[in-house]
Amino acid sequence: METTRNAGWLEGGLAPVPDEIEATGLEVTGTLPPELTGRYFRNGPNPLPGRPSGHWFTGPGMIHGVRLRDGRAEWYRNRWVRTKTFLDENARFAGDDGTLDFTAVPANTHVVPHGGRILALVEIGFPYEMTPEAGTVGPCDFGGTLTTAMTAHPKQDPVTGELLFFGYGVLPPYLTYHRLPADGSRVVESHEIEVPGPTMMHDFAITAHHVIWLDLPVVFDLEPAPAGRGMPFRWDDAYGARLGVMRRDAPGDVRWFAIDPCYVFHVGNAHEDAAGRIVLDGVRYRPEDFAALWKEIGGSVDPARDAARAESAHLYRWTLDPATGRAVEEQLDDRNVEFPTHDDARTGRRHRFLYTVAGDAVVKYDLRNGSSSAREFGEDASVGEAVFVPAEGARGEDEGWLLSIVSGASSAELVVLDAADLSRTASVRLPRRVPAGFHGSWIPDA
Secondary structure, three states: OOOOOHHHHHOOOOOOOOOEEEOOOOOEEEOOOOOOEEEEEEEOOOOOOOOOOOOOOOOEEEEEEEEEEEOOEEEEEEOOOHHHHHHHOOOHHHHHOOOEOOOOOOOOOEEEEEEEEEEEOOOOOOOOEEEOOOEEEOOOOOOOOOOOOOOOOOOOOOOOEEEEEEOOOOOOOOOOOOOOOOOOOOOOOEEEEOOOOOOOOOEEEEEEOOOEEEEEOOEEEEOOHHHHHOOOEEEEEEHEEEEEEEOOOOOOOOEEEEEOOOOOOEEEEEEEEEOOHHHHHHEEHHHHHHHHHHHHHOOOOOOHHHHOOOOOOEEEEEEEEEOEEEEEEEEEOOOOOOEEEOOHHHHOOOEEEEEEOOOEEEEEEEEEOOEEEEEEEEOOOEEOOOEEEEOOOOOOOOOOOEEEEEOOOOOOOEEEEEOOOOOOOEEEEEEEOOOOOEEEEEEOOO
């Protein structure tokens, strides 16, 4: 595949590792909480040697996994997700007749547990089921009931256990809503959502009673990506920007709220306030910020760190008022941040704390009093998304730990922070550098 001359996703902190390894009896500094018994899996692109990708977002997925049990770090292993395109470099996502093969995908963006499965996700196709040892089982279409792509950012309702998600497409239907029960067996509800055209909808949000759609002006266009280079999306001022509110018991009926032009890769959380308004927190890019980021991640030496350090994305809050039909937006901080996370037990419900990554730091926001604090790891550190794990019997929302892979030029560690004050509880030394990647999950033992 032809690549750009300055392939930043193949250098620096993103440089892929060349092989799969395994190490046992990992060195632990500090004390791992014994109740952290399970696996931390994190996904991200990692091109094969001799098969460079044409963009940071398109390399084959690799799972980096750490097994914790009884205060010990039993193993680390990294494994490529063995998708159809990994096994056969000639496999094509789109055929000459326009048909799509949802198994011919990189599965490189996220990894989540649901219904007894571990699913490696990418937004353009089917998930791939993984084993607890990070091996690949194969593509999953939930018994033939999933017929569109699946977002890499599904939302599990903490009360019902249902997994809510969507798929977007470059051909109609452009957007489809899906609901999967707690047992993860079969998709039980699918509805087309009418939008003007094909856009890159990376994330969405839910509340106890609603789904919030992000219909934003980054549109599909093959022109920016000739001959397989780059990503086929561009900014389109004419498309407009809006947020949609849809009742979960009335799929397809969406009320749209116009907002200032922007792009949002990742939401933090959403909830309904006492007045019946929808409150959404997310990381917002202005048009010029998105344009700079899109250029950076397609060519800079270390786009992950460069984007986080540049004047790019900030934490915002949108309040959508059904009584007035207006959306009010508010910038919550002037730091440049990404990868917002929260306690999953509060997904769709009122939340006090959010955690983000800002360059070489993990940042904690207290949205009740407007304060924030940061844990810095040093200028040369590459800090991954911080995943919250609640303590057993936790009473406070921040009673638990944050897990993040922090990498340097030649080393990496799994860091465990106390979520209350961001102090370091423990760290696990990993046997190799881990490239900067995307999203991960804590998968507790059943």
